Amino acid sequence: MLELFSLGDTGWGDEILRGLLVTAQLAVTTLPVGILLGFFAAFASLSRFVPLRALGVGYTTIMRGLPEILTLFVVYNGVGLLLNSLVQWLSPEAGSIDFSPFAAGVIALGMVFGAFAGEVLRGAFNALDRGQIEAGRAIGMTNSQVFWRISLPQVWRFALPGLGNLWINLLKDTALVSVIALDDLMRMTKVAVGVTKQPFTFYLLACLIYWVLSVLSELVLAAMERRANRGVRRA
Amino acid sequence: MNPMDVIVTYWPRLIDGALMTIRLTLLGAFIAALVSPWLALVRVNTATFIQAPIRVYVSFMRGTPLLAQLFLIFYGSGQFRPELEQWGLWDFFRDPFNCAVLAFALNSTAYQTEILRGGILGVPRGEIEAARAVGMTPIQVLRRVVAPHAYRIAWPALGNEVILLMKASALASIVTVFDLMGRTRQVFSRTFDFSVYLWAALIYLCITATFVLLWRFAERRLSPHLSAADSTAAARLAELEARP
Numbered sequence: 285m286l287e288l289f290s291l292g293d294t295g296w297g298d299e300i301l302r303g304l305l306v307t308a309q310l311a312v313t314t315l316p317v318g319i320l321l322g323f324f325a326a327f328a329s330l331s332r333f334v335p336l337r338a339l340g341v342g343y344t345t346i347m348r349g350l351p352e353i354l355t356l357f358v359v360y361n362g363v364g365l366l367l368n369s370l371v372q373w374l375s376p377e378a379g380s381i382d383f384s385p386f387a388a389g390v391i392a393l394g395m396v397f398g399a400f401a402g403e404v405l406r407g408a409f410n411a412l413d414r415g416q417i418e419a420g421r422a423i424g425m426t427n428s429q430v431f432w433r434i435s436l437p438q439v440w441r442f443a444l445p446g447l448g449n450l451w452i453n454l455l456k457d458t459a460l461v462s463v464i465a466l467d468d469l470m471r472m473t474k475v476a477v478g479v480t481k482q483p484f485t486f487y488l489l490a491c492l493i494y495w496v497l498s499v500l501s502e503l504v505l506a507a508m509e510r511r512a513n514r515g516v517r518r519a
Numbered sequence: 520m521n522p523m524d525v526i527v528t529y530w531p532r533l534i535d536g537a538l539m540t541i542r543l544t545l546l547g548a549f550i551a552a553l554v555s556p557w558l559a560l561v562r563v564n565t566a567t568f569i570q571a572p573i574r575v576y577v578s579f580m581r582g583t584p585l586l587a588q589l590f591l592i593f594y595g596s597g598q599f600r601p602e603l604e605q606w607g608l609w610d611f612f613r614d615p616f617n618c619a620v621l622a623f624a625l626n627s628t629a630y631q632t633e634i635l636r637g638g639i640l641g642v643p644r645g646e647i648e649a650a651r652a653v654g655m656t657p658i659q660v661l662r663r664v665v666a667p668h669a670y671r672i673a674w675p676a677l678g679n680e681v682i683l684l685m686k687a688s689a690l691a692s693i694v695t696v697f698d699l700m701g702r703t704r705q706v707f708s709r710t711f712d713f714s715v716y717l718w719a720a721l722i723y724l725c726i727t728a729t730f731v732l733l734w735r736f737a738e739r740r741l742s743p744h745l746s747a748a749d750s751t752a753a754a755r756l757a758e759l760e761a762r763p
Contacts, residue, residue: 346720346724349682349686349723349724349727349728350686350720350723350724351686351687351688351689351690351700351723352686352689353689353690353692353693353700354689354700354703354716354719354720354723357704357707357716358716358717358720361707361713361716362713362716365713452582456582456583456584456585457584458584459584459586459587460584460586460690462586463693470584470586470587470590474590477594481598482598483590483591483594483595483597483598484591484594484595484596484597484598484599485598487587487590487591487594487595488591488595490587490590491579491583491587491588491591494582494583494584494587495578495579495582495583497582498581498582498583499578499582
């Protein structure tokens with residue numbers, strides 16, 4: 285039984301670890317993309333300029349209402365078609381190109397993360413104490429100083445629990461990219477199942493690995509929240 | 520093909536898929552709604568060691584991808600085919616629709632249990648003490664005081680959970696259930712017309728929007744005494760904000 289999971293040619297341990305590495309790479313690459321998009325979405329939906337606000341609210345509302353897998357297919361097939369017609373247009377004799385599933389995964393999951401993060405961050409900006417910002421201005425801070433020294437550290441504190449949940453969702457959503465043929469944990473598990481004919485054993489192993497990642501994330505996030513809230517008096 | 524041609528030619532398939540999506544979602548959510556209140560009660564009212572299995576179950580369901588859970592049930596059951604055949608359960612597990620509903624119900628049970636637990640904990644202690652003081656039995660307290668109030672508190676979160684489940688039900692297409700996502704992929708593979716995905720997105724948004732409206736309507740019916748108070752509070756807030 286255990287030799288099934290060993291490293292090397294006889295077992296599937298190394299293949300599954302390689303898949304885990306792809307899953308981790310995907311999640312870690314997507315996170316900054318998603319957070320950046322989230323900030324843009326939050327700024328847009330808090331803007332006083334109506335078209336920009338409509339764009340921000342529309343993006344977060346529509347994106348949160350669609351299945352993640354649909355977004356993934358839209359990005360994978362849509363951007364793929366777009367890239368190909370672009371290449372055809374630029375140089376008609378060039379053959380068709382393949383859109384990388386990893387890039388599609390980062391873009392699609394980043395867009396989903398960004399939409400939810402936009403809502404979390406909007407709430408966090410709204411929770412800021414206006415008086416502190418006015419106080420910052422009053423002692424002569426520039427707008428960017430107010431943002432970096434007063435707003436952001438507290439937005440971070442307010443948004444951390446929400447962003448932490450989104451991170452765990454992101455980790456789980458990476459499993460979807462196995463459907464567009466990226467060799468992540470889920471797909472390597474599928475390969476192992478195809479050869480060993482032991483689907484329950486291997487899918488259970490995959491579940492346990494994801495579970496460990498989620499529980500570890502929860503522990504780290506709890507520690508981060510404690511750190512972000514140091515110096516805040518308990519009510 | 521232009522986008523209109525796609526919808527004109529393939530709308531029966533897409534509607535058929537949308538109905539399947541709704542069926543999957545409602546069945547999964549309904550089964551979970553039958554089981555989760557009992558688990559939530561155990562989670563609130565019993566000793567730690569009795570709760571432990573439920574905690575582990577909820578943590579597992581929330582900490583692993585639904586896709587992996589679905590594969591574990593649908594493909595994983597194949598590993599126990601002889602045993603399942605012996606018990607007459609193989610016909611159930613062979614059908615991807617059944618496996619999808621089972622996976623969704625198990626997953627949603629975990630989330631609904633946590634939501635209802637929050638609802639039960641949100642019922643003010645004084646209400647329960649008052650009910651006991653007028654001589655209600657524990658069952659009566661549960662039926663007449665705790666359950667109605669807990670559901671009122673949990674209602675918006677339960678609605679969110681059903682919407683999340685509706686979105687997640689698109690995963691059923693991966694185990695060959697022809698829900699809206701499955702039909703959409705089928706049409707795309709025939710036409711290579713990208714616009715079918717945009718139609719599917721529109722239909723998903725319509726399902727979500729309809730559901731949100733129905734759920735809010737039900738919420739007003741559940742808490743009629745709050746809507747009047749709500750509107751006066753809202754009016755007072757608007758008045759405050761209007762001041763210079």
